[in-house]
Amino acid sequence: MKENKQPPKSYKNQEFLNSSDARTIRILSEYLDPEARFNKYRVTDTVVFFGSARLRPLEHTTAKLQEMEETGDKEAPGYEKELAKARRDVMMSKYYEDCVQCSKRITEWLQNVDKDDKRFVVCTGGGPGIMEAANKGAYLGGGDSVGLGISLPHENHINNYVTEHLGFEFHYFFMRKFWFVYMAKVVVVFPGGFGTMDELFEVLTLVQTTKIKKDILIVLYDDNFWKKIFNFDGLAESGMISPEDLNLIKFASSVDEVFDYTTQYLSRKFSKRMNEE
Numbered sequence: 001m002k003e004n005k006q007p008p009k010s011y012k013n014q015e016f017l018n019s020s021d022a023r024t025i026r027i028l029s030e031y032l033d034p035e036a037r038f039n040k041y042r043v044t045d046t047v048v049f050f051g052s053a054r055l056r057p058l059e060h061t062t063a064k065l066q067e068m069e070e071t072g073d074k075e076a077p078g079y080e081k082e083l084a085k086a087r088r089d090v091m092m093s094k095y096y097e098d099c100v101q102c103s104k105r106i107t108e109w110l111q112n113v114d115k116d117d118k119r120f121v122v123c124t125g126g127g128p129g130i131m132e133a134a135n136k137g138a139y140l141g142g143g144d145s146v147g148l149g150i151s152l153p154h155e156n157h158i159n160n161y162v163t164e165h166l167g168f169e170f171h172y173f174f175m176r177k178f179w180f181v182y183m184a185k186v187v188v189v190f191p192g193g194f195g196t197m198d199e200l201f202e203v204l205t206l207v208q209t210t211k212i213k214k215d216i217l218i219v220l221y222d223d224n225f226w227k228k229i230f231n232f233d234g235l236a237e238s239g240m241i242s243p244e245d246l247n248l249i250k251f252a253s254s255v256d257e258v259f260d261y262t263t264q265y266l267s268r269k270f271s272k273r274m275n276e277e
Contacts (some may be wrong), residue, residue: 046123051130051190104138135161223251
């Protein structure tokens with residue numbers, strides 16, 4: 001008679017845990033693990049930054065443009081198109097740099113006024129681009145920051161500026177979105193593509209339908225970009241949203257405006273929990 005192997009405990013059975021039968025357990029893990037860590041490190045409130053993963057630091061884009069202009073094959077097919085793209089990337093890099101400054105200034109302010117609790121931290125999707133810029137700004141401002149990463153083909157690592165014990169990698173988009181919104185008191189939205197728009201409009205829908213009971217400040221940066229992409233006034237004029245729904249959004253055209261909107265809102269809403277400057 002053959003000797004049977006000792007069967008694994010269910011919670012150690014990787015074949016089971018990775019199966020469709022254990023999907024509920026995996027979903028629950030993406031709720032409980034972040035909750036446990038946020039409780040441990042007393043993170044209860046976040047300033048969330050959304051924006052494109054494609055934007056790069058000005059230093060990076062200017063170096064690439066300079067290389068193309070100095071050593072590129074100007075006779076090669078597609079050179080002019082690539083050159084135009086490189087120049088566009090340099091122009092768009094201002095959003096990366098502005099985001100670093102926004103996050104840095106807000107973090108420094110939070111470090112000063114939230115002296116006792118230190119509950120407010122910057123939160124991003126943990127990836128490159130605007131996410132990296134916001135985490136970098138928080139790092140330069142002397143504060144912690146959260147990175148809610150997601151397993152994607154082109155974003156498979158947390159950026160180096162996320163505080164190590166506050167970095168996560170999610171499988172389920174909806175659990176990641178839950179943690180974006182659950183602790184958010186301010187959402188700052190920089191230029192981005194489908195993912196950024198998805199996040200923006202999900203937050204707007206939750207606030208509009210009062211599925212979120214708390215107040216959230218939503219700031220779009222910058223107004224020239226967003227008003228070119230979306231005609232929000234047109235939605236109200238056509239009756240697709242109520243005119244008062246336009247009040248759910250603040251538009252900012254400078255780092256100073258984002259800083260002022262954020263600090264004035266937090267001071268007004270949470271003055272009992274914050275020390276005066």
